[in-house]
Amino acid sequence: MNEPTEARLRMAGHWLQIGHPERTLDELQGLTGNAALDYRAYMFRGAALHTLDRNAEAIDVLRDGLAQYGPFPPLLQVLGSSLRSEGQLPEAEAAFLQGLSLDPNDPDLLIGYARVCLAAGQAEKASALVERAASYAPESAAVSAARAQVAFALGNDRDMHRHSTEALSHDPEDPNARALHGTASMLTGDSRSGYTSLASAAASQPGDADLRAAARQAKLINHPLMLPLRPFARLNPLVVWIGAVAIIYGLRIAGLGPLSFAFAMIWLGFCVYSWVVPPLVRRWLNRRWGT
Structure with missing residues (x-):
C-alpha cells in the first residue's frame, strides 16, 4: 500500500x-x-x-x-x-x-x-x-x-x-x-x-x-420558583399526600383544631402552587428556547 x-x-x-x-x-x-x-x-x-x-x-x-x-x-x-x-x-x-x-x-x-x-x-x-x-x-x-x-x-x-x-x-x-x-x-x-x-x-x-x-x-427544577418543590421532587406524591392528610386529621383528633385548619390551608396553597407554577415556568423557558 x-x-x-x-x-x-x-x-x-x-x-x-x-x-x-x-x-x-x-x-x-x-x-x-x-x-x-x-x-x-x-x-x-x-x-x-x-x-x-x-x-x-x-x-x-x-x-x-x-x-x-x-x-x-x-x-x-x-x-x-x-x-x-x-x-x-x-x-x-x-x-x-x-x-x-x-x-x-x-x-x-x-x-x-x-x-x-x-x-x-x-x-x-x-x-x-x-x-x-x-x-x-x-x-x-x-x-x-x-x-x-x-x-x-x-x-x-x-x-x-x-x-x-x-x-x-x-x-x-x-x-x-x-x-x-x-x-x-x-x-x-x-x-x-x-x-x-x-x-x-x-x-x-x-x-x-x-x-x-x-x-x-x-x-426547570433549578429555577428559583421551583425551590419550594425541590424537597419533594424525589418522593412519591401519593406518600406525601397521605402523610399530609394524616397530619391534618391527627392534629384534629388531638384537639388542635385551629392548628389543623392552618396546616390544611398551607397544604392547599402548596398543592395549588405545585399544580400551577411548574407548567408556567416550563412554558416561559420553552419560549426562551424558541420551542
Missing part, C-alpha cells in the same frame, strides 16, 4: 479517535481499489457510522468486512453495538458471543455484551460482565461508565453518582460521561451539578432529543 493511502487511513483513524466521525468518512471517501477493502477501512467506516447513529448503514459495512476477513473481534464489537442500537438484541448478543469466543478477556467486548444485557433487563448479568471487564481494565473510563449504567438499572443512585464521577474524571469533556453524571446528580439531589452536566452533554450532542429534554427538565 502506497504512503498517501496509508496516511489517509491513519488520518481516518485519528479523526475517529478525537470525535470527528464525519471527517473519518470524508477521508475514507478518497480510498479506491484494494485500499477501500482494507480491514481498517471497514472498521473505521463502521465505527464512524455507528457514532453518527447511522446504525443500519454501519451494520451493512461491518457485515461486509466480516465476510471479507472472517471473524475479527473489533469488527464484531462495533457490529454488536450497532445491532443493539437498532434494537436487534439477539443478533447483538450473537455478535458479542462470537467475539468473546475468539478473545474471552477483551474488556470492550465484555462491556458491549453487558450493555446488551442491560437493554434486555438483565442487570445482574450485566454487572457480572462489567466486573469481569474491570478485572482486565481496572482504570478504564468505559468500565466506570458501564458501572454507572448498571447502578442506574439496579436503582443504586449513589453508586451511579460515584462511578459516573470516576468516568468524568478520565475525560471531563466526554458527553456520555457528562450525561451519566448529570442524571446521577439529579437522582441524588444535586440539581445544580445535574443541570451543568446535562446541559454540557446536550450541547455536545444537539441531535439527541432525549438528552435535550433531560437538560430542559433540569433547568
Whole structure:
C-alpha cells in the first residue's frame, strides 16, 4: 500500500479517535481499489457510522468486512453495538458471543455484551460482565461508565453518582460521561451539578432529543420558583399526600383544631402552587428556547 493511502487511513483513524466521525468518512471517501477493502477501512467506516447513529448503514459495512476477513473481534464489537442500537438484541448478543469466543478477556467486548444485557433487563448479568471487564481494565473510563449504567438499572443512585464521577474524571469533556453524571446528580439531589452536566452533554450532542429534554427538565427544577418543590421532587406524591392528610386529621383528633385548619390551608396553597407554577415556568423557558 502506497504512503498517501496509508496516511489517509491513519488520518481516518485519528479523526475517529478525537470525535470527528464525519471527517473519518470524508477521508475514507478518497480510498479506491484494494485500499477501500482494507480491514481498517471497514472498521473505521463502521465505527464512524455507528457514532453518527447511522446504525443500519454501519451494520451493512461491518457485515461486509466480516465476510471479507472472517471473524475479527473489533469488527464484531462495533457490529454488536450497532445491532443493539437498532434494537436487534439477539443478533447483538450473537455478535458479542462470537467475539468473546475468539478473545474471552477483551474488556470492550465484555462491556458491549453487558450493555446488551442491560437493554434486555438483565442487570445482574450485566454487572457480572462489567466486573469481569474491570478485572482486565481496572482504570478504564468505559468500565466506570458501564458501572454507572448498571447502578442506574439496579436503582443504586449513589453508586451511579460515584462511578459516573470516576468516568468524568478520565475525560471531563466526554458527553456520555457528562450525561451519566448529570442524571446521577439529579437522582441524588444535586440539581445544580445535574443541570451543568446535562446541559454540557446536550450541547455536545444537539441531535439527541432525549438528552435535550433531560437538560430542559433540569433547568426547570433549578429555577428559583421551583425551590419550594425541590424537597419533594424525589418522593412519591401519593406518600406525601397521605402523610399530609394524616397530619391534618391527627392534629384534629388531638384537639388542635385551629392548628389543623392552618396546616390544611398551607397544604392547599402548596398543592395549588405545585399544580400551577411548574407548567408556567416550563412554558416561559420553552419560549426562551424558541420551542
